[in-house]
Amino acid sequence: MTARDAVPRLRAGVRRAYDRTRDSDVVLFPEGVLVLNETAAAVLARCDGSSTIAEITEGLAEEFDGVRPEDVAELVADLARRRVVRVDG
C-alpha cells in the first residue's frame, strides 16, 4: 500500500490521451493501453510528480463525493504495478 505522503508521477514514455472511438480517457505506454474509468482518469491527471496522495485526495474531493486517501493510494499502487506511474517518497 502506498503511503499518504508518497508522490506519484508518470513513468518515462507514458502518455495520457482521450480516445473518441471508445469515448474514454486512456493511458498509453510501451506495449500497453489502459482504458480508464472516470476516477482513475482524475487520479492519473493529478499524478504530476509534486502532489502527494493526500493532496491528490484533497483535489479530488472538490469534484467527487466521499473520496478516501486509502482508495487513491490503492489505485496508485495498482497503476504502479502496471508500470504506468513511479512512486517517490
Next chain:
Amino acid sequence: MAESTEPPFGLLAELTHRCPLHCAYCSNPLELVRRNEELSTDTWRRVFDEARELGVLQVHLSGGEPLARPDLPRLVEHASGLGMYVNLVTSGLALTEEVATDLVARGLDHVQLSVQDADRANADLLAGTRAHDRKLVAAEVVRRSGLPLTVNVVLHKANLDHVGGIIELAEQLGADRLELANTQYYGWALRNRAALLPTRAQLASAAPIVRAAQQRLADRMEIVYVVADYHEAHPKPCMHGWGSRQLTVAPDGAVLPCPAASVIDGLPIENVQHRPLAEIWYDSASFNAYRDTDWMREPCRSCARRELDFGGCRCQAFQLTGDAAATDPVCSLSPDHGLVRTILARDADQPDRPALVPRSVAR
C-alpha cells in the same frame, strides 16, 4: 459480425521484409514480400488513418527492418499526428544519433532494439553479420534521446545458457524493459526448429536466473519472459484471441489476424488495398473464422481455460496438424499432443543437432 467484437488496440505495421540481419529464428514467412510489392507511403498513411478511426491506439512499426524505408520519418510523423503511440521495432543498425533525433522530433514514443546475445562473437554469428557493436551504439543513442528502450532477445539453444549475461547487458544499456522471448516456430524459424529447440535442462537452468533478476530489478527494468511453448502444459494465449485486440498489415497490404496467419491454407486473406480496414476487422471471413469461442471443438469447447488461452495458436495448430481449428497441439489436453512430444524427443534431447540455416534475404 459478432455482437461482442471490440475495436482493436494495436496495429503491427510490417513496413518491409528487407532486413540487414539473417537470423535463423526469423518468424517472417519463407516467401518474403519484395520491395516492388511494398505499399506506398500514401497507402500506409491511409492505413494509419483507417486504423486510428477504427480504434487503434498503438502502432508498432516493424518488418524486416523499418529503417530500410526512406519514408519512415514521414510515417512516424503521420501516425503520431493521429494520436497513436508509436513504437519502432528495429535491428538498430541504421539508428544513428541524427536519425533518432529526427524520429523523436516527429513523435516517436518508444524503441524496441533486438539483441542476439551478450557475447559479441556469438551475437554476430547469429545475426549473420557484424551487428553487435552497432546495436550497443544504437542503445546509447536511444538512451540519450530520452525515449524508453526495450531490448528484445529471442532465446534458443545457442544463447539460452547466456541468459544471465544477457540480463546484465540490458542493465548496462539502460533498458527500461527486457523481453526474453523463447523462439516461436513460424516461418523461417520452423525450418530451423531442430537446431533451435532448447533442452529441458537449459530451460530449467534459465528459469530461476530470470525469476531472480525480475525480483532484483523490479523497479528499474521490467523483464518479460515468454516461455518455450512446446515445453509447457498449456498453450500461449495467441493474440489474446483471434481478431480480439490487434491486427497485422504485411508489407504488401495483406491484413492478418496473427502475424503468421498467411501459412493457413484456405484462409481468405484480405488486402487493405482492396477493402477498408474496418470492414476487414468486423466483417471479413478471415477475422471471424476463429473469433470468440464458437469455432471451438472438444477438448477446447468445454475447457475451463478456453477464455484464458483461446485454444492456443491457430497457425501453430495448422502447421502441426493441418487443421487450423484443432486445439494447439502444445496443449497437454490436445489429442495431437503426441506430435509435440515426438518432436521434443527426436530433436530437443538429442546431442547431435543440425546447423542453423541463416535467413535468406528479401530483395
